[in-house]
Amino acid sequence: MIDNQTKRFWIGLARAVAGALLFSLPMMLTMEMWSIGPTSSPLQMGALLSMTFPILFGLAKLSGFEEPEGWAGTAVDAFVAYAVGWLTTFMILSVFAVLNVATMPLSELIGVISIQTIPASIGAVLAASQLGGHTDSDDEIQTNDDDGAHTTREYFRELFVMAIGALFLAFNVAPTEEMVLVAFKMTAWHGCLVMLLSLMIMHGFVFKVKFHGQKPIPQEQSAWSVFLRFTIPGYAIALLVSLFCLWSFGSTANTAIDEVVMATTVLGLPAAVGASSARLIL
Structure with a gap:
């Protein structure tokens, strides 16, 4: 038995x-x-x-x-x-x-x-x-602990979860040749639009979309405050994760700086989606 x-x-x-x-x-x-x-x-x-x-x-x-x-x-x-x-x-x-x-x-x-x-x-x-x-009790306890302002520890825990979400999606597409091919075809204007789109998607996911397990944003915090505290750091993490993945997979070898920046920007879009929806993934 x-x-x-x-x-x-x-x-x-x-x-x-x-x-x-x-x-x-x-x-x-x-x-x-x-x-x-x-x-x-x-x-x-x-x-x-x-x-x-x-x-x-x-x-x-x-x-x-x-x-x-x-x-x-x-x-x-x-x-x-x-x-x-x-x-x-x-x-x-x-x-x-x-x-x-x-x-x-x-x-x-x-x-x-x-x-x-x-x-x-x-x-x-x-x-x-x-x-x-x-269990349901675990979720209830976590919800109670999350009430009120974000503590420093909770804030960095959220950034850590964002990094894992970014790594998860970036890891799926970073090894493919399409990342480099798309970056090669894009112009600087395309790169700026991709960055703007990434920020918009991230901010929408963080501020408006309520995924299960995601920390509630205190009502007294404005969208601008959330943008500065979560969206900008989250996107920076997504770009760093993207650059690390590209370097680890050899995609930056013998590549010009502008091409590396563009490839990082391209990969930064799925990484940003992964970071902002990390609570759905994790």
């Missing part, structure tokens, strides 16, 4: 696998993602991996698929999520014949899996909040 604790563990593990598939399966079927890992420099891969674990730790603190006890429990959740993402990636890519353990060099094998594990592990650690980990 399986006890309740063991049952909860396996349910949590199953949710983690489901979250890993939900967040990473489209990228596993993207040809560009298969070649990025093996061709990336050690610096680029190191930057991606060193970014992954702090993100997983922060997300585990917010919505881990187990109930962590202190910092140690949160760290365990983060590492378990990474392991689940790694194993899920290995299984799916092997089934798709992208990986061949018998013929592929070990370095290439690890490179392909490592790059795909990033979105998979993020999906695994978010499995609880997306797939039923939070």
